[in-house]
Amino acid sequence: MTTYDIHARQGLPQEMQLLLRDYPREDWPGHPNFATATQNWMRAHQMFRQLGDIIVKDTEKLxxxxxETERYASRLSHYGNQLVNNLHGHHHWEDHSFFPELEAADPRFLRGLEMLETDHTEMDALLDTFTDAANRYLQLERLSPKDTREELPAMLKAGESIKRFLDRHLADEEDLVVPIILHHKLRG
Ligand SMILES: [Fe+2]
Ligand SMILES: [Fe+2]
Known part of the structure; x- marks a missing residue:
């Protein structure tokens, strides 16, 4: 049985590249059906990548x-909240509104959309681990600052897992979704 597990994938599976072959990534920006709504959706992905980068790089610097530890704590709280809240909202909208619209437009990609929804469930677990590690760190920072360094390896690991996940998920999602949008002239 084919596994579409995010940790085993090297990219969008071949059998889901039906339209990607006709609409390769380099053609998207100049395509007349590449609507503002689609560009904004990809901009949100770019923001998630940047937030993941910030969290990992800050932890490495610390x-x-x-x-400074105070600066790290305030940035972690700010950017960490932004990442977790916005990603939950983004996934909820994709699962309940966006993907059903795409499936109705082109049922050939049902399996691919299900794969992306499974990714979202996996991401929930990673976000929970990250939130726990960040809250533990921020609490220690207030109560017992000398012990915070011991928490840093767990913080780094949680941040790197999210970054790895986002790199794979966002690239595969765009490779599946944008060709469907361009082909069926959606969201224009
Ligand atoms: Fe997604
Ligand atoms: Fe997305």
Missing amino acids: LEKEM
């Missing part, structure tokens, strides 16, 4: 003692 480990190298290149950042």
Whole structure:
């Protein structure tokens, strides 16, 4: 049985590339059906990638003692909240509104959309682990700052897992979804 598990995938599975072959990524920006709504959706993905980068890089800097602990804590709280809340909202909208619209337009890609929904469920677990690690860190920062360094490896691991997940999920999602939108002239 084919596994579409995000940890095993190297990219969008071949059998889901039916339209991607006709609408390769380099043609998207100049395509007349590449609507503003689609560009905004991809911009949201770019923001998630940047937030993941910030969290990992900040933690690396703190480990190298290149950042003040107070500054790290305030950035972690700000950017961490932004990442978790916005990703939950984004996934909820995709699962309940966007993907059903795409499935109705082109039922050939049902399996691919199900694969992306399974990714979202997996992401929930990673976000929970990240939230727990961040809350533990921020609580120690208030109560017992000298113990915060011990929490940093767990923070780094949680941040890197999210970054890896986002790299794979967002690229595969765009490769599946944008060709459907362009082909069926959706969201224009
Ligand atoms: Fe998604
Ligand atoms: Fe998305």
